[in-house]
Amino acid sequence: MGWLLLLLFLSLGAVLETLHGFKVGFYLDPAHRVRREMWTLAHAHGTLLALVQIAFACGVQRFAWRSPGRLRLASFLLLDAAVLLPGGFFLGGIGHAEGDPSYGVLLVPVGATLLLVAVALIVLEAWRSSRPTPEAGHPSASKESKR
Amino acid sequence: MVPLLALGVLVIVLVQCVRALGWRNGTLTGGILASLTASASVWLLLPREIGEPGSLARVPYVTSETCFKCHPHHYETWHRSFHRTMTQEATPETVRGDFNNQVLVVRGIPTTLTREGNRFYMETADPTWARRMADTGKPPEEWGPAELRRFEVVRLVGSHWFQECMYRDEAGRYWRLPVSYHIASQRWVHTNGAFLAPDTNDFWEKSTIWNESCVYCHNTKPSKRPTGWTMLKGQRTPSGYDTQVAELGIACEACHGPGELHVRVNSEPGRRFMLQRTGRPDPTVINPSRLSPQRASEVCGHCHASTVPRASAWDEQHTDPYTPGDDLERFLFVFWSEAEQRQLYAEQFRRSPPPPPEPLDGRFWPDGTPLTTAVEFQGMAMSACYQNGQGQMSCLTCHLLHAEDPNFQLGKQKAGNEACLQCHAEYREHIEAHTHHRADSPGSLCYNCHMPYQAYSLLAVHRTHRIHSPLVRDSLVSGKPHACNLCHLDKTLAWTQQHLVRWYGHQPLELNEEQATVAASVLHLLQADARSRAVYVGAYAWEPARQASGTAWMPPVLLDVMARDRFPAVRYLAEKALATLDKGLVRDYDYMAGPEQRAAQVEAMRLRLAAAPGLDPQNHPTIPLASACRLDPVRITELLRRRTDPDVSIHE
Numbered sequence: 001m002g003w004l005l006l007l008l009f010l011s012l013g014a015v016l017e018t019l020h021g022f023k024v025g026f027y028l029d030p031a032h033r034v035r036r037e038m039w040t041l042a043h044a045h046g047t048l049l050a051l052v053q054i055a056f057a058c059g060v061q062r063f064a065w066r067s068p069g070r071l072r073l074a075s076f077l078l079l080d081a082a083v084l085l086p087g088g089f090f091l092g093g094i095g096h097a098e099g100d101p102s103y104g105v106l107l108v109p110v111g112a113t114l115l116l117v118a119v120a121l122i123v124l125e126a127w128r129s130s131r132p133t134p135e136a137g138h139p140s141a142s143k144e145s146k147r
Numbered sequence: 148m149v150p151l152l153a154l155g156v157l158v159i160v161l162v163q164c165v166r167a168l169g170w171r172n173g174t175l176t177g178g179i180l181a182s183l184t185a186s187a188s189v190w191l192l193l194p195r196e197i198g199e200p201g202s203l204a205r206v207p208y209v210t211s212e213t214c215f216k217c218h219p220h221h222y223e224t225w226h227r228s229f230h231r232t233m234t235q236e237a238t239p240e241t242v243r244g245d246f247n248n249q250v251l252v253v254r255g256i257p258t259t260l261t262r263e264g265n266r267f268y269m270e271t272a273d274p275t276w277a278r279r280m281a282d283t284g285k286p287p288e289e290w291g292p293a294e295l296r297r298f299e300v301v302r303l304v305g306s307h308w309f310q311e312c313m314y315r316d317e318a319g320r321y322w323r324l325p326v327s328y329h330i331a332s333q334r335w336v337h338t339n340g341a342f343l344a345p346d347t348n349d350f351w352e353k354s355t356i357w358n359e360s361c362v363y364c365h366n367t368k369p370s371k372r373p374t375g376w377t378m379l380k381g382q383r384t385p386s387g388y389d390t391q392v393a394e395l396g397i398a399c400e401a402c403h404g405p406g407e408l409h410v411r412v413n414s415e416p417g418r419r420f421m422l423q424r425t426g427r428p429d430p431t432v433i434n435p436s437r438l439s440p441q442r443a444s445e446v447c448g449h450c451h452a453s454t455v456p457r458a459s460a461w462d463e464q465h466t467d468p469y470t471p472g473d474d475l476e477r478f479l480f481v482f483w484s485e486a487e488q489r490q491l492y493a494e495q496f497r498r499s500p501p502p503p504p505e506p507l508d509g510r511f512w513p514d515g516t517p518l519t520t521a522v523e524f525q526g527m528a529m530s531a532c533y534q535n536g537q538g539q540m541s542c543l544t545c546h547l548l549h550a551e552d553p554n555f556q557l558g559k560q561k562a563g564n565e566a567c568l569q570c571h572a573e574y575r576e577h578i579e580a581h582t583h584h585r586a587d588s589p590g591s592l593c594y595n596c597h598m599p600y601q602a603y604s605l606l607a608v609h610r611t612h613r614i615h616s617p618l619v620r621d622s623l624v625s626g627k628p629h630a631c632n633l634c635h636l637d638k639t640l641a642w643t644q645q646h647l648v649r650w651y652g653h654q655p656l657e658l659n660e661e662q663a664t665v666a667a668s669v670l671h672l673l674q675a676d677a678r679s680r681a682v683y684v685g686a687y688a689w690e691p692a693r694q695a696s697g698t699a700w701m702p703p704v705l706l707d708v709m710a711r712d713r714f715p716a717v718r719y720l721a722e723k724a725l726a727t728l729d730k731g732l733v734r735d736y737d738y739m740a741g742p743e744q745r746a747a748q749v750e751a752m753r754l755r756l757a758a759a760p761g762l763d764p765q766n767h768p769t770i771p772l773a774s775a776c777r778l779d780p781v782r783i784t785e786l787l788r789r790r791t792d793p794d795v796s797i798h799e
Contacts, residue, residue, distance in 0.1 A: 030219070030220045030223055030224075031220045033219055033220060069167045069168040069169065069172070069173075070167070070168070071167075072166065072167035073163065073164060073167035073168055073176070076160075076163035076164075076166075076167060077160075077163070080156075080159070080160060080163070084156065097419070097423050098217070098218050098219070098220055098221065099216070099217030099218055099219070100217070100416075100419050100420070100423065102423070103420065103423075103424070106153060106188055106191065107152070107153070107156065109184070109187060110153065110156055110157075110184045110188075113180065113183060113184055114160065114180070117180065
């Protein structure tokens, strides 16, 4: 999915470059400054979050996930964020007012919240995996294993 | 649509949490996440109290820099407008004139423009000495060595046509210095020749005080604030000022009203989203395009109309009480003649009797049509299209204040016939049948006949804003140049009448022998007052008129004006027209020079013209020519006998 998103948002970048190349008014006119800013943010966030997806997929085996449920949730939420954040920015640039994006931008804080939760889950798991295993006599690990 | 999308997202998140963490933990986690985001979204989407439109008179001003944060595009279009730069402090970025040791000599008196670092100076005739010398009655050429005084230029007015320089005295008064920079010709000029007024020996005659009147139309929310009073010519007059403005120049709040409330309530995003969603107007700010045509036009008319303050509505600080959206006439009387202005002023400020009338009105033609710029509101109000503000037409029908092009600030396609065709669509397919001119020619441009160049200001002629049909009767009654003859400069008024009778069925009027035999433009230049002469001579430089009339016969006419006319602005316009024919010819001409000096300069030009291939007077029967460089002296003397040339001043 990460590669697919990377393809999608890199393509968006190419489209934006094309709009620049042909000096397309609805993207470059000063009156559409918000659109230009929103779509640039959509491209940047989408590409970055796609890379995060790929990095997550590569690194997932390195963590000693003690809860497969949390792993799945983190994966779901990262994916949601990778769609909602750039999607919100993109929609915010359609039908915008002069100084404000349109309603679509409301998806951005939703995506950002989910991203924060996902990253918090990963950080938590990374922290826990860095601690000694139950075999090494760590009390919390033995408690977890008893469950 | 958006709430549905948000709901969909929340359901998906909930399902994902359940799938990942099981029914119990998933519902709990998903529920918390969904609730958090849902409540934030609901808060943003909750209906807000928008309020009802009301007066913004007591709201504080915030300046354009604040507006930029949310309205960058409107800010940019305003920022490149000439409204913004109407009044500026003198800095290297704002000064347009050349202060690099430039010297302008006017009638023997030198004015030197210099710069020291970021400060600008003008050394010119000392005003006390100049007034004393003027009182001797001698022309400035005979005043002897000038007593000079150095002034620091601290403030500038204008940036489109002219840039006037001002210095500040110890009493807080900003005085207009006698030399200004003419941006159009990129040269320094004397203000005595910049306004339409007769020759004068008073070097400082046009030096007015900015705080007195300029401040009102050239700034945002001005407050004159006199600091002391003195008696001058029997009138109580301020002796000093602590003048304050919300912002120098004409900024956002001059048209949109004070912005503090608008900024404060809209710092809350939910309100902005609600306004965006509902499309409702925001009552905390004035959008002239949402006002009635009359109120919208009054926003412009606040400065683009000639007015007298309604004394009872103004405070002691002389703070401009008008706020955009208000009824303009609650605070200002709109007047329609200078006689009415004097009367109103005397009534409002208890100055009796009113000053005696000037021989000629310097703002209006005798039929009430505005004669100068900054009176456009009255011009439009006289037009049938405006329908006393009850119709659909307003200033914004043609003008767009946030247009890309700051010149004239016309809306898209409004520089051409689309401006008129948006209401008069019946002419779109049959324009030639109406105009009797080729569709792609200047004769088929609505403006040229219905809004001709009948106004004068700042060494240029401008289109009248009174939209009207050109009638010979109007020209006969008012002396106002006829639109047809402003293009057909070599044709008589009788020729014009003949065509109007044939094409439009106008009733023919009786014309005298001169109106039947001498080109109307030449007749006016020889016989009419300075207002008509300025407008007509301005047309000689207008390319469509030159194409319609030919130019071979023009030099003798223009040379006559350059030698004879006693209004320097008229001479300047003649020089400008002649320069477009032969720039080298006018190289040594000084339109500000005294009569003898000018006569010599013109004679030299005539000699140079006489050497060029000749012009056959027979080919131009409506022009009283004697040769290629001279008008027929006998005919001219005869025509000049009926010349009417009283004093007049156009202070724009």
